[in-house]
Structure formats: C-alpha cells, structure tokens
Amino acid sequence: MSSDPGLREDSQTSGHEARWEQHNSERRSRILRAAVELIEEAPAGTDVSVRQISARAGLAKSVVYRQFEGREDLDRRIRSHLIDDFSRTLEAGLDTSHGSIEEIIARTIRAVADWMADHPRLDEFARTGPTHEGPSDVDAVTSLKLRMSERARDVLTSIADQLGVDTGDGIFDTLPFAVVTMVEGTLTHWVHDVDPTRTREQIVDELTTLTRYVLDGAIRSVGLSVDPRMELTDLIAQLSAR
Structure with a gap:
C-alpha cells in the first residue's frame, strides 16, 4: 500500500x-x-x-x-428518458431467442400499440421535440423509429450471417424503416380515430399479418422460404443444416 x-x-x-x-x-x-x-x-x-x-x-x-441547463434541456432529457424506457420494452419484443417469426413480430407490434393507447400524453409529449442526444430538427418518436429500424436491421443481418446469406444493399437495407414507419403511422391513425372500427387486438393482428407478408417477400427475394410459425431458433438450425 x-x-x-x-x-x-x-x-x-x-x-x-x-x-x-x-x-x-x-x-x-x-x-x-x-x-x-x-x-x-x-x-x-x-x-x-x-x-x-x-x-x-x-x-x-x-x-x-x-x-439541467434550462427548460429546453429538461424537456429533451424527459423525452430521452421516455424513449430509452420504451426502447427496453421493444428490445424485449425483438428478442430472437424465443418465439417464431410471427410471435416476435406480434409481441413487438403489441408493445407499440399498448404504449401508444395506454400512454397518450407521453406519446404526445414525445412528438413535441427532440431527445437530449438527437438533432434539434428530429422529434423523439422519429429518433425511436430510426433506433428500432437499426436494431431490426441488426437482427436480420445477424440471422443472414448465420445462414450464410448475402443480403447486400438491397431490400433488407430499406425494409426495417419501411415496416417501422408503416406500423407507427397505422397505429397513430388508429389511436386518434374517435370511432375506431377495429379493436386493439384486431389492429395488432392485421399489422402482424402485413409485416409478415412484407418480410416473407424479402426472404424469398434471396432464395429462401420459411415457415413463420416455426420457432425461430429451430428454423435457423434447420436452414443452416441444408
């Protein structure tokens, strides 16, 4: 010492x-x-x-x-706090260690629907401005969409690497943001509809089906065909063995 x-x-x-x-x-x-x-x-x-x-x-x-440096800094940090907390929920939904492709898609979309429908004031506040880390011209919800698109792209790339599939710079590069934007936009319209014709479960089921169709088309574009209801870990093992 x-x-x-x-x-x-x-x-x-x-x-x-x-x-x-x-x-x-x-x-x-x-x-x-x-x-x-x-x-x-x-x-x-x-x-x-x-x-x-x-x-x-x-x-x-x-x-x-x-x-905090002022009210603007406080508001930015509140939005960061909201988005970080919500991101952890979405990360749990995107966990590929359990569930089929369809189940993973459904539970992730359901998490978004639950948050938007059950916490409308927080969703509204998140759209009023940027996060602490983000650029001043990008609101917190858009930052979250970009973050989740990158996470989804990482998941797809990781699975493709395990299967030895080269996705290149094609459809898999744009698919995550397109799907995330579709889901968020549809749920935003549904949440703000004063007389919605679909229940929460129905809108989640429909978005799950649409997302599965889009993903299936992208998978077929690289020469693969998969069963979306098969446990993902088993599916990867089966495809890897071919």
Missing part, C-alpha cells in the same frame, strides 16, 4: 467526486420520473411546470435548475 499522501488525497478526491456524481444522477432520475408522472396525469394540451415537477420530486425548484 502506498504511503504517498498525494496519492491518498487524489483517491479521496476521486471517491468524493464519484459519490457526488451518483448523488446528482439519482436526483436527475428522481426529477425525470416525477416529470413523466405529471405529464401522464395532466389533461391534453396542459403544460407541466418546473414548480410542479420539483414538488412531485420532493426537491427545491432551484435544485431542478441546477441539474
């Missing part, structure tokens, strides 16, 4: 800074959770004030302003 007092002092300073950063991180999370709760509770078209957020978080208003 070193007896150098300078090293001990540096270590103590580093430890103090780490604890302080953790303390600030916990406060920011507390503030963001409070903001999300208030936004969800607020009537449509009603703004949530910093005073309300600080009161719900149990902190002084000045503390909120110290944690």
Whole structure:
C-alpha cells in the first residue's frame, strides 16, 4: 500500500467526486420520473411546470435548475428518458431467442400499440421535440423509429450471417424503416380515430399479418422460404443444416 499522501488525497478526491456524481444522477432520475408522472396525469394540451415537477420530486425548484441547463434541456432529457424506457420494452419484443417469426413480430407490434393507447400524453409529449442526444430538427418518436429500424436491421443481418446469406444493399437495407414507419403511422391513425372500427387486438393482428407478408417477400427475394410459425431458433438450425 502506498504511503504517498498525494496519492491518498487524489483517491479521496476521486471517491468524493464519484459519490457526488451518483448523488446528482439519482436526483436527475428522481426529477425525470416525477416529470413523466405529471405529464401522464395532466389533461391534453396542459403544460407541466418546473414548480410542479420539483414538488412531485420532493426537491427545491432551484435544485431542478441546477441539474439541467434550462427548460429546453429538461424537456429533451424527459423525452430521452421516455424513449430509452420504451426502447427496453421493444428490445424485449425483438428478442430472437424465443418465439417464431410471427410471435416476435406480434409481441413487438403489441408493445407499440399498448404504449401508444395506454400512454397518450407521453406519446404526445414525445412528438413535441427532440431527445437530449438527437438533432434539434428530429422529434423523439422519429429518433425511436430510426433506433428500432437499426436494431431490426441488426437482427436480420445477424440471422443472414448465420445462414450464410448475402443480403447486400438491397431490400433488407430499406425494409426495417419501411415496416417501422408503416406500423407507427397505422397505429397513430388508429389511436386518434374517435370511432375506431377495429379493436386493439384486431389492429395488432392485421399489422402482424402485413409485416409478415412484407418480410416473407424479402426472404424469398434471396432464395429462401420459411415457415413463420416455426420457432425461430429451430428454423435457423434447420436452414443452416441444408
């Protein structure tokens, strides 16, 4: 063990800074959770004030302003918090370790439908501006669509690599964003329809079928034919053995 007092002092300073950063991180999370709760509770078209957020978080208003650079920064970080949380749900839906192609598609679309229908105020707020990390001219929902398109493309590329299929820069490059846009646009129309003709389960089933048709066409374009109801892991093993 070193007896150098300078090293001990540096270590103590580093430890103090780490604890302080953790303390600030916990406060920011507390503030963001409070903001999300208030936004969800607020009537449509009603703004949530910093005073309300600080009161719900149990902190002084000045503390909120110290944690963020201003109201715009706070709003951006709230959107990031929303999108990150929702992304984790979608990632679970896209888990290819269990379920058939049809099941994976259905549970992912159902997760989107549930979030949009059950949390309309959060969905509305996410569309009002950018995330903390994203460009200022791209709203949070669009950022999420791009993120999920990239994730879906990674999944398809990974499966293609396992099968030794070269997808090149063709249809598989544009398919993820096209499908994500179709699903999001259709669900947005359905959620805002004052007198919808389809139930939630019906719209999810129809979008699952449409997505399966599009994916099946893309798969056939590279010379493969698959059973969308077969467990995906078994399907990959079967195709790899050919």
